[in-house]
Amino acid sequence: MSAPSITTAPSGRAVEPVKRNRRRWRLLIAALAASAIAIALFIALGSEDPPVLENGGFETGDLTGWTVESFGAGDWFVYQDGTTPPDPSTTDPDPAFNVPDPPEGQYAAVTDMDFKGVHFLYRDIEVTGPWVLHATVFYENHGKDILDPLNFGTFIGEVWSGGGYSNQQFRIDLIHPEAVIHSLEADDVLATVFWTRAGDAPALGPTPVTMDLSPWEGQTVRLRATQIDNAGPLRAGIDDVRLEHRSD
Numbered sequence: 001m002s003a004p005s006i007t008t009a010p011s012g013r014a015v016e017p018v019k020r021n022r023r024r025w026r027l028l029i030a031a032l033a034a035s036a037i038a039i040a041l042f043i044a045l046g047s048e049d050p051p052v053l054e055n056g057g058f059e060t061g062d063l064t065g066w067t068v069e070s071f072g073a074g075d076w077f078v079y080q081d082g083t084t085p086p087d088p089s090t091t092d093p094d095p096a097f098n099v100p101d102p103p104e105g106q107y108a109a110v111t112d113m114d115f116k117g118v119h120f121l122y123r124d125i126e127v128t129g130p131w132v133l134h135a136t137v138f139y140e141n142h143g144k145d146i147l148d149p150l151n152f153g154t155f156i157g158e159v160w161s162g163g164g165y166s167n168q169q170f171r172i173d174l175i176h177p178e179a180v181i182h183s184l185e186a187d188d189v190l191a192t193v194f195w196t197r198a199g200d201a202p203a204l205g206p207t208p209v210t211m212d213l214s215p216w217e218g219q220t221v222r223l224r225a226t227q228i229d230n231a232g233p234l235r236a237g238i239d240d241v242r243l244e245h246r247s248d
């Protein structure tokens, strides 16, 4: 009985093309898998840019895109020069209007007054993705110390009363779009972006603030900036309101 013969490929010439083809297939599959992962990440992290908030930086030179409701004296204005009152007929000369120049571009919004009042500046934001709200804020308080009672005075129809105690505050909230504009009810206030608290410094230079809006994705929220004063001028400013991608 003869021993079985073993046939070998001549010097590997018949085997190597098969190995090369397998290597190519593996490389192609790996490349396709990497592309699929990259596309999935792109979709998951957000493939679209956040919508532009019309006139979020007040660069039209007016309050286009925003709504103002004011009670008592004073109002929200757009200004260009931090030492020129935007409405000379609505400013307390002592102390004179003196706020930072617009922190972004040529214009920003600011409150000015010649007596006590409460001033709401607001707009609705449709949260179409996992956006982060950005704004730049500042204030100059020349009245009594910053105080932060959880109310904006009393409202009876169009008649406002600042109450019998000092109420000097600037706060920015996200509220339910259907809420009455002066509401501070827990069910109406979704989040607070910025709030001057008792004991805070009498002035704050331009400071960026942010709020992650992703908890309200698919909903519309109302951004409300409120300044109230009944014990001396408190000039509050806001600028550069826009949506950004979340960084994570």
Ligand SMILES: [Ca+2]
Pocket (backbone or CB within 6 Å): 057, 058, 059, 102, 103, 104, 105, 106, 107, 108, 239, 240
């Ligand atoms: Ca601006």
